Amino acid sequence: MRFTPLSLALALSLGFALPTAAADAPAAPPAGTPAAQAPAAAPTKLSSVEGITEYRLANGLRVLLAPDASKPTTTVNITYLVGSRHENYGETGMAHLLEHLVFKGTPSLPGKSIVENFAKRGMRYNGTTWYDRTNYYETFAASEDNLDWALKMEADRMVNSFIARSDLESEFSVVRNEMESGENNPTRILMQQMAASAYQWHNYGKSTIGARTDVENVKIENLQAFYRNYYQPDNATLTVTGKFDEAKTLAKIAQHFGSIPKPARKLQDTYTLDPQQDGARELTITRVGDTQIVAALYHMAPGAHPDAAAMSLLAQIMGDTPTGRLHKALVEKKKVAGVWAYPFSLKEPGYTLFVADLNKTQSREEARKIILAELENVAKQPITEAELKRAKTALLNGYEKAMSDPVAFGVALSEEIAKGDWRLFFLQRDQIEAATVADVQRVAENYLRESNRTLGQFVPTDKPQRAAIPGAPDVQKLVEGYKGKAAMAEGESFDPSPANIESRTTRLTLGNGMQVALLPKKTRGNTVNGSITLRMGDEKSLFGQSTNAELAGAMLQRGAGKLSRQELADKLEELKAKLSVSASATQVRVGFETRRDKLPELLAVIRDVLRSPTFPAAEFESLRTESITGLEEQMRQPEAVAQKAVEKHGNNYPKGDVRASMSFDEAIASYKAAKLADAKAFYSRFYGAQNGQLALVGDFDKAEAEAQLKQLFGDWKAKAAYQRVEMPFVVTKPAALTLETPDKANAAYIASLPLKLADTSPDLQALQLATRVLGGGALKNRLMDRLRQKEGISYGAGSWLSVPSLDDDASLGMYAIYAPQNLDKLKNGVAEEIAKLVKEGVTEQELSDAKSGLLQEATMGRTQDARLAGALAGQLYLKRTMAFTADAEAKLKATTLEQVNAAIKRYVDPEKLVQAWAGDFANAAKKAAEAKKAEEQKKTASAQ
Incomplete structure (x- = not known):
């Protein structure tokens, strides 16, 4: 997640003078900005493909409108054709730095x-x-006011943003903190180093976040020039998706953007390209950690070239889990813990990455040999029709799922716009659909060559083999006259109010006691989402079973009924379905999505997954390896270390109790000792549906679904009795825990304030609002104002309130990331903000904004069918209806400033905090001492 700024080059090319003290003040808005110009000509309609219509303003702005009234949300997305590819020597990270500064205002x-x-x-x-x-x-929640504000704001900051020296100085350390956070991730660091080795000259070899020295030393004048050059209407595409009136929205766009003049400057195309690679390259990074990684990178064609579509299929065939060749050759044979692949499909020649994660005991050398043999010997093991069909199904389902989500669809178009034209999204889908085995085989043999590979070091060869990398095609000729397919059918205009949801929801109980909620409605793409929760055991019967419970749940999708793991994955793709299963010691949660016509068959598959898992021995061993490898990686990460320390502090439940918190070492030991027979025994004893809840939301036939659910789950009962394991409030001693995580550039802060509170408490809404002001929302809260905006020491900070429904062990949590050397500033900033909150409370404006934000976020949450299904299932268990939600929101609206400030004083006691700071503090102290000594020596030498 990155927030960015803006710059100022066009002012110079247009002849507008910058102030001589271009430090803190921005340049005066040039004549012809939205505030000074008369309304422009009406937009020109250019083309329409599958429900998206393109317009162009006289100033060059491209506009894409994709209305869809099925969900009452709207997304405004603006894409500027500028990224790290456009940065010059000494100015790496400039595009990203501008991305931060654009939020500083106009x-x-x-x-x-x-x-x-x-x-x-x-x-x-x-x-x-x-x-x-x-x-x-x-x-945002669809409304003319919200849309008008968003359009006006984006038009304003396109040309009028503050790109001021003071903002730049405060943002330096924020970006440095973001860099340090990335340096904690072994995969991310390896990817950066491999790209740098693969590209000798092209900017694709440089990380978008830039070089630390460039970011720290960039001149404000350069940043302003960069902004004015690229942040202009003729270099941007505005996309609006979701629920909106097309005619009114087009008029608003013309009003807000049309008055911005088309710049006189002409943007220069980038022309640097790397020569064909002359031999394999290899590199090794040595850092503290537990997870090993082996990866291979291969240059590929530009994203608009037809070869890119075939490469996407090849990456799926090779890197998918569990169907891919690398998974079968490595994971199933216990050579590695996991594999994945990803094609970086870009404007100019990009690359495809294949990655394997290993635990400490697995051999990198053996994994390396197998990976390269699988990738570079495709001529000896040709791609099959079955593999191609499976890959096509997966990728085409991905396109369909993206198109059914207006939010994801609108943002996804940015990538195609960056390649040359938004219609490439549909064109590449068609190319994938039409691809043949011969196409994929040719691409594999051309690109997956030793001479085109980066694994690390350079290896010379007498007879170099060079991959032929084609140039980017003429995109306009490629898309000229393209019509696409029929636009996806829209859903109904659904009112997400609690009252409407309640009026349309049917609740029933199956013969075995399983509770069901059904909410049929017309959706875009005929989608339907579901949620299932199975609850099991009691405090006594579950003792010592936590690991068995987690493993049993994780095994459900690794073979069920007559289907193997691969066959099950294939079946889900065939059904255009998503299925997720997560298990804890006391329950299993299942989430799923499909289409109306596929729902009956998917429910039958879910029946087999839940009622007839096969527990393959080989999959169990793979699962154990994956779990142990994941834990070993976590135990070195500051965020995980701090979180675990807070979680374990004050947890006095005996070892084996399902409420006890295991250390990383204890969890690893439990996975190493786990046996397949024990996981199967747990399943046999505890799984059943009589204490479960199921909810369906979306496009389905209610009568048919009810009949099928009765048949699939109505007779399924667990052997062991169920009784909820209570989690009563326990007084916890305050603590200040400092934890060392060597060789980690970033540090983490986690805190928890235990609260005796349930979600029926009259103080709940007051504390929700107080938490929102303290650290809720994204950039706007007191912790972010202090730690990021004012002091510039944290990229991310915030707070949350966790309140149970049936117990009273609530907590107020806080978090922040920062550099280890800023520990004292972090401590002081957090302490002062909490003290100020307790002493002064919140203001009327803060209360009003917090109410508005929470209520609109809740409304948007109810437009997401998967979340709504989960909420309805939860209400069944709690014996609640949407009336409870409506009542809670009414109480929130009615909460007064006096009630909020009184609740803060009653509950928020800084002396009762449990706080943990994790980072490489010893090394930071050493560096500080060395710097101090050097400064003293410098002063001594100067005095002499």
Whole structure:
């Protein structure tokens, strides 16, 4: 997640003078900005494909409108054709740095008011920077006011953003903190180093976050020039998806964006390309950690080239879990813990990455040999029709799922826009659909060559084999006249109010006691989502069974009925379905999604997954290896170490109790000692549906679903009795825990304040609002104002309130990431903000914004069918209806400032905090001492 800034180059090319003291003040808005220009000509309609219509304004802005009234949310996404590819020597990270600064505001929208409006309006928002583009988007509850504000704000900050020296200085350490956070991730560091080795000249070899020295030394004038050059209408595409009136929205876009003049400057195309690689390269990174990684990178064609579609299929065939060749050759044979592959499909020649994760006992050398043999010997083991069909099904289902989600669809188009044209999204889908075995085989043999590979070191060869990398095609000719397929059918305009949801929900109980909630409605793409919760055991019967419970749940999708793990994965793709299973010591949760016509067959599959798992021995061993490897990696990460320390502090339940918290070492030992027979025995004893809940939301026939659910689950009962394991409030002693995580550039802070509170407490809403002000929302909260905006020491900080429904062991939590050398600043900042909250309380404006944000976020949450299904299933268990939700929201609206501030004083006691700081503090102290000594020596030498 990245938030970015803006720059200022066009002012120079247009002849507008910058102030001589271009430090803290931005350049005066040039004549012809939205505030100064008369309304422009009406947008010109250019093309329409599958429900998306493209318009162009006279100033060059491209506009894509994709209306869909099935969900009452709207997404505004603006894509600028500028990324790290466009940065010059000494200016790496500039595009990303601008992405941060753009949130600092404009003369008409000062910095905080942008994020304040986001929070007040309950908007989900972000900005991201990649190689070829930068994009910003907001998703919000559909309303003309919200849409008008978002469009006006984006038009304003396109040309009027503050790119001020003071903001740049405060953001330096925030970006450094983001860099340090990334350096904690072994996979991310390895990927960066491999790209740097693979590209000699092209900017794709440089991370978008940039070089630390470039970010720290960039000149504000350069940043302003970069902004004015690239942040202009003729270099941008505005996309609006979701629920909105197309005619009114087009008029608003013309009003807000149309008055921005088309710049006189001409953007220069980038022309640097790497020569064909002359031999294999190999590198090794040595850092503290527990997980080993072996990866191979191969250059590939530009994203608009037909070869890119075939490469996507090849990556799926090779890297998928559990159907891919690498999974079968490595994971199933216990050579590695996991594998994955990803094609970086970019504007210019990109690359495909194949990655294997190993635990400490597995051989990197053996894994390396197998990976390269599988990838580079495709001529000896040709691609089969069955493999191609499976890969096509998976990728085409991905396209369909993206198109059925207006939010994801709108943002996904940014990648295609960056490659040259939004219609490439559909064109590449068609190319995937039409691809033949011969196409994929040719691509494999051309690109997966030793001479085109980066694994690390350079290896010379007498007879180099060079991959032929084609140039980017003429995209406009490629998409000219393209019509696409029929637009996806829209869903109904659904009212997400609690009252409407309640009026349309049917609840029933199956013969065995399983509770069911059904909410049929017309959805885009005829989608239907479901949620199942199975509850099991009691405090006594579950003692010592935590690991067996987790393993039993994780085994459900690794073979069921007559299907192996691979066959089950194939079946889900065939049904255009998503299925997830997660298990804890006391329950199993199942989430699923499919289409109306596929639901009966998917429910039958889920029946087999839950009632007839096969527990293959080989899969059990793979699962144990994956679990142990994951734990070994976590135990070195500051965030996980701090979280575990807080979790274990004050947890006095005996070892074996399902409420006890295991250390990393204890958890690893439990997985090493786990036996397949014990997991199977747990399943046999505890699984059944009589204490379960099931909810369906979406496009389905209610009568047919009810009949099938009765047949599939109505007779299924567990052998062991169920009684909820209570989690009563326990007084916890305060603590301050400092934990060393060597060789980690980033540090983590986690805190918890135990509270005796249930979700029926009259103080609940007051504390929810107080928590929102303290650390809720994204950029706008007191912790972020202090630690990021003011002091610039944290990329991310916040708070949360966890309140149970049937117990009273609640907690107020806080978190932050920061550099180890900033520990004292972090401690001081958090302490002062909490003390200020207790002493002064919140303001009327903060209360109003918090209410607005929470209520609009809750409304948007109910537009997401998967979340709504989970909520309805939870209500069944709690014996509640949507009336409880409506009542809670009414109480939140009615909560007064006096009630919030009184609740803060009653519950928030800084002296009762359990706090943990994890990081490489010893090394930070050593460096500080060395710096101090050097400074003293310098002063002594100067005096002499």
